[in-house]
Amino acid sequence: MVSSREIIPEHYQAFRAFLEQSCGIVLGENKQYLVSSRLGQLMEREGLKDLGELVYRVQQPGGQRLRGMVIEAMTTNETQWFRDTYPFTILQETLLPEYQRRGVQQMRIWSAACSSGQEPYSLSIALEEYRARGARLEAEIVGTDISPAMITQAREARYSASTVNRGLSPERRDRYFVREGADWVVRPEIRRRTQFTVHNLLDSYSNLGRFDLIFCRNVLIYFSAESRESILTRMIQQMRPGGYLIVGASESLARHARDLEMVRSHGGVIYRLRGK
Ligand SMILES: C[S@@+](CC[C@H](N)C(=O)[O-])C[C@H]1O[C@@H](n2cnc3c(N)ncnc32)[C@H](O)[C@@H]1O
Numbered sequence: 001m002v003s004s005r006e007i008i009p010e011h012y013q014a015f016r017a018f019l020e021q022s023c024g025i026v027l028g029e030n031k032q033y034l035v036s037s038r039l040g041q042l043m044e045r046e047g048l049k050d051l052g053e054l055v056y057r058v059q060q061p062g063g064q065r066l067r068g069m070v071i072e073a074m075t076t077n078e079t080q081w082f083r084d085t086y087p088f089t090i091l092q093e094t095l096l097p098e099y100q101r102r103g104v105q106q107m108r109i110w111s112a113a114c115s116s117g118q119e120p121y122s123l124s125i126a127l128e129e130y131r132a133r134g135a136r137l138e139a140e141i142v143g144t145d146i147s148p149a150m151i152t153q154a155r156e157a158r159y160s161a162s163t164v165n166r167g168l169s170p171e172r173r174d175r176y177f178v179r180e181g182a183d184w185v186v187r188p189e190i191r192r193r194t195q196f197t198v199h200n201l202l203d204s205y206s207n208l209g210r211f212d213l214i215f216c217r218n219v220l221i222y223f224s225a226e227s228r229e230s231i232l233t234r235m236i237q238q239m240r241p242g243g244y245l246i247v248g249a250s251e252s253l254a255r256h257a258r259d260l261e262m263v264r265s266h267g268g269v270i271y272r273l274r275g276k
Contacts, residue, residue, distance in 0.1 A: 007032045011052040018055050023071050023146055024202050024223040024231075038073045072147050076222070079115040081122050081167035086268030087215065087246045088126045094265055095244060096130045099212065100137050102242070107139040107212040110238070112201060113219035114143035117154030117186075117194075118167070123215070124190045125176050142208060144199035154196045157186035201231050210240045217248040232256055236273065245271045 015035065016027045027035070035051065046066065048054045058067040082088050099107055111120040120143035127139055145151050164173055164184040177184040199208070201219070214235055220228045235245065236259045245260060247253060253260055253271050260271040 007035065007051050011050060011055065014055045015051050018058060019071075019074060020224065020227075022067065022202075023075070023200060024227040025074060026222065026224045026227075035074075039070065042069055042073055068148065072149055075147055077115045077147065077150055078218075079118045081118045081164075081172075082126075083119065083122075083167060083217070084249050084268070086266045087217075087270070088122060089266045090246075090268065090270055091123065091126050091213075092130050095213065096127065096135065096137060100135055104212065105136065105138060107137065108209065108240070109139050109141045109213045110208065110211045110215065111141065111143045112199075112214060112216040112235070114145050114150075114154060114196070115147075116150050116159075116163075117143060117157060117196070119143070119215055119217070120154070120194050120196075121157070121176075121186050121190055122167075124193055125172060127193070128176070128190060139193055141194045142211075143194060143196045144208070145196075146198065146200045148198050151196045151198050154194075157191050158183045159185075202227065205234050205238050208238065210238050210243075212240050212243050214239065214243070214245045217246065217251070220247060220251050229255065236260065239273045241273065241275070243273045245273070247271070 012032055012035070019025050019027060039051075039054070043051075043054060046054075046057075048057065054066075054070065057063050058070060109120075109123055111123060114120050120141045123141050124139075127137070131137065143151075143154055145154070158180070159177075160183055164177060173184060176187050176190050178187055179185075197208075201216075216231075216235060220231065223231070232245075232253060233256070236256065239245065244263075245253070249268065253262075256271075259274055261274050263270050263272050
């Protein structure tokens with residue numbers, strides 16, 4: 001195991017540059033301990049003597065597998081059902097009724113950096129509950145994440161008892177999940193409108209199509225101001241007229257005020273694409 005004391009400054013700087021270039025994540029000046037704790041086992045398994053060798057190997061032809069494992073180890077996948085509550089309340093009480101009034105029948109929703117699927121499935125449950133009030137509105141919900149392991153887990157839609165209880169009421173759990181052994185599996189009527197794809201937010205968005213609603217929460221905080229601006233500018237281009245963008249509770253879009261109008265609702269802030 002590499003200890004943080006053994007990471008020489010030159011290797012640390014090279015690793016920081018590699019990480020930012022490949023997935024946008026900016027590591028602080030003194031996060032050597034984080035690198036050691038996240039990569040120690042992987043480096044031991046792969047027989048890498050130090051961080052310098054790791055940076056060299058990921059950049060060689062054939063380094064793709066190792067590159068994927070390093071990014072996987074360095075990302076934070078923390079998530080939960082109906083995270084922060086207000087985005088889902090706004091969806092049910094304001095956005096879905098608005099889309100219905102406008103005559104939209106099929107919405108497209110993007111859950112960008114969706115981790116293991118809790119956010120897209122929470123969106124689907126919120127829509128299912130709205131439809132139970134008699135609405136005919138439907139949606140295609142696209143979940144994307146850079147991590148193949150997270151996307152596999154999201155597609156499987158299978159969660160342990162402790163994971164399923166994080167943010168989910170027992171009523172919603174019993175209604176929208178089926179118990180299989182020790183796990184809980186999302187019911188087909190919630191899964192049917194979701195699809196999942198591995199996608200790096202630094203890459204092009206043109207293959208994803210355009211969206212009425214984009215959730216991009218708790219991921220921009222890890223990026224540089226430059227990457228954040230580029231991601232948001234390109235997301236705005238993927239929004240359909242009258243579309244909405246919801247970011248994390250601590251993330252601000254003040255710099256995009258020309259394109260996005262701030263809307264305060266149900267104790268939170270969301271952003272509406274300004275009419276062109
Ligand atoms: C903290 S989780 C947030 C999950 C969910 N959006 C939420 O708010 O609960 C951050 C996710 O961003 C993903 N991620 C990090 N860098 C990324 C990138 N460049 N492109 C796409 N996803 C990325 C990670 O794999 C991780 O699953």
